[in-house]
Amino acid sequence: MLHRFAKFVAGCTVLLVLAGSLVTSTDSGLSVPDWPTTYGWNMFTFPPSKWVGGIFYEHGHRLIASTVGFLTIVLAGWLWMSESRRWMKWLGVAALGAVIAQGVLGGLTVMFFLPAAISTAHAGLAEIFFCMTVAIALFTSPRWIDGYGGHDVVHRHDSGLRIIATTTTAIVYCQILVGATMRHTGAGLAIPDFPLMFGHLWPTHWDPKIAVHFAHRAGALLVAIAVLATAATVWRRTTLGEFRRPAALLIVLVIVQITLGAFTVLSRRDMWINSFHVVCGALVLTTSLVLTLRTWRAKFSTGPNRSVRLQADGTTA
Amino acid sequence: MRLRNFWIGVLGIALAASLAACGGKKDDLDAPDAGGGAAGGGPKVDATTAGNIEGVVAFDGAAPKNEPIKMNADPVCVKANATPQMQETYEVADGKLGNVFVYVKDGLGNYSYDAPGPVTIDQQGCRYHPHVFGIRVGQELTIQNSDPTLHNIHALPKGNAEFNTGQPIQGMKTMHTFSAKEVMVPFKCDVHGWMNAFIGVLDHPYFAVTGADGKFSLKGLPPGTYTIEAWHEKAGTQTAQVTIGAKETKAANFTFKAPATATD
Numbered sequence: 001m002l003h004r005f006a007k008f009v010a011g012c013t014v015l016l017v018l019a020g021s022l023v024t025s026t027d028s029g030l031s032v033p034d035w036p037t038t039y040g041w042n043m044f045t046f047p048p049s050k051w052v053g054g055i056f057y058e059h060g061h062r063l064i065a066s067t068v069g070f071l072t073i074v075l076a077g078w079l080w081m082s083e084s085r086r087w088m089k090w091l092g093v094a095a096l097g098a099v100i101a102q103g104v105l106g107g108l109t110v111m112f113f114l115p116a117a118i119s120t121a122h123a124g125l126a127e128i129f130f131c132m133t134v135a136i137a138l139f140t141s142p143r144w145i146d147g148y149g150g151h152d153v154v155h156r157h158d159s160g161l162r163i164i165a166t167t168t169t170a171i172v173y174c175q176i177l178v179g180a181t182m183r184h185t186g187a188g189l190a191i192p193d194f195p196l197m198f199g200h201l202w203p204t205h206w207d208p209k210i211a212v213h214f215a216h217r218a219g220a221l222l223v224a225i226a227v228l229a230t231a232a233t234v235w236r237r238t239t240l241g242e243f244r245r246p247a248a249l250l251i252v253l254v255i256v257q258i259t260l261g262a263f264t265v266l267s268r269r270d271m272w273i274n275s276f277h278v279v280c281g282a283l284v285l286t287t288s289l290v291l292t293l294r295t296w297r298a299k300f301s302t303g304p305n306r307s308v309r310l311q312a313d314g315t316t317a
Numbered sequence: 318m319r320l321r322n323f324w325i326g327v328l329g330i331a332l333a334a335s336l337a338a339c340g341g342k343k344d345d346l347d348a349p350d351a352g353g354g355a356a357g358g359g360p361k362v363d364a365t366t367a368g369n370i371e372g373v374v375a376f377d378g379a380a381p382k383n384e385p386i387k388m389n390a391d392p393v394c395v396k397a398n399a400t401p402q403m404q405e406t407y408e409v410a411d412g413k414l415g416n417v418f419v420y421v422k423d424g425l426g427n428y429s430y431d432a433p434g435p436v437t438i439d440q441q442g443c444r445y446h447p448h449v450f451g452i453r454v455g456q457e458l459t460i461q462n463s464d465p466t467l468h469n470i471h472a473l474p475k476g477n478a479e480f481n482t483g484q485p486i487q488g489m490k491t492m493h494t495f496s497a498k499e500v501m502v503p504f505k506c507d508v509h510g511w512m513n514a515f516i517g518v519l520d521h522p523y524f525a526v527t528g529a530d531g532k533f534s535l536k537g538l539p540p541g542t543y544t545i546e547a548w549h550e551k552a553g554t555q556t557a558q559v560t561i562g563a564k565e566t567k568a569a570n571f572t573f574k575a576p577a578t579a580t581d
Binding site for chain 2: 027034052055113165
């Protein structure tokens, strides 16, 4: 049950990421000028008839965020009360802290008229929080607790796989931060054509916005190389599905992500393409994270976690 | 028992969070700063020697088409506009350009001027009225919502303080003053993304906005040599040097063209 609830929270967080990205994609970030109220109303009683224009996206985002916040309270409490693994209790607390901090950052973006640094931090922390929810779902899975049937012990000394997976995850996160910086500094169309740049392979002139945009395109290439290298390493070193499945998914997601990125530029930032590009980026990150965490489990594993017993309701004892 | 206490605690936190987001309805009235009065503290302009600068702003060539506005995001806005709406970017008629802000950019001495009354910008039919206008430093700006829907009035100045005020109630008025001169301050509504306006903030009264006939008039100027600037939201700016003597009226005409590259 706990694992299912954790997956539910992670799934709701995907919707929250989409809702948040739609706010920026529709330029609705300041359509509700006050916080935590909404035009003076309690945010939970703001009449639906007034959810018009940009308010639909911004207010909707706040409601979804509040729901995810509440679910995180439940998840953290459930973990604290039922988990025998002490670090899992504290991971739940950390996730709760992260979502509260996210709420505060969201409020600050409104109160200070969307300063780029705070908006980018809000985006960056959103990704971290999403990673936490996915990690909790992973760590509460029966397969993880069981140690993947003891198979992961085989890879305990495979530092090469761990290093490349971890590095790829870090590169993906850095690329997301660059992308967030690009979005929140208005540089999304600083280079207006694709795949060329001002009709050339390299920008013909530079300014800070062009530099950020170029960094994001270069970062995409780096991510693609890192993902291919990770997948190749996985394929060479193991036949286990718990590694090969996320590696294969990673390749598919990166192809989709680059395509979405191209069409974001070509469509001049169509709001849906732009927003799904953000969501897909988050999925690339968490897929890489799942693969990475599984490689690390092998390092510390001595087989199934015998100190943890999976109970019928899905909690551990 | 432990699990029951847990769920009671969860419900309590949820209730506390809801109450924390409470807010009553409130009017968002900013008291206007004292101001709108004299600039510089110098002598008043001698009306017996004051002159005028008048002119016409023309548009050369075919004007780019104004973008159509889709108001589907708010049914109130659709209902308020029976005819298709267009942006007001290029108001060109018979080769004359409207919505051009013309003002004295340089050349004025240190004079003081009579305190002006308030200026109003109205949100009606989900459009700003007027689209381009001028105001004095410290002069009261009344922001009115005449629509039966919510608007937020969001000013994006560079030299003045940014503000973003919600106006959820029809008939609401909010007052604001600007503390520094600035040409131009863009206004937008984040709820209705098509709404935009521009305000020129000056520390003197010598400014005008051209009408459909492209004409402007800057009256009551002391004799002297002035830099007159004409500003258009897309076509850019142009300047002219004009020297007027005592009780003289001189002409300053401007001609704009469409910008060479399309801008967003």
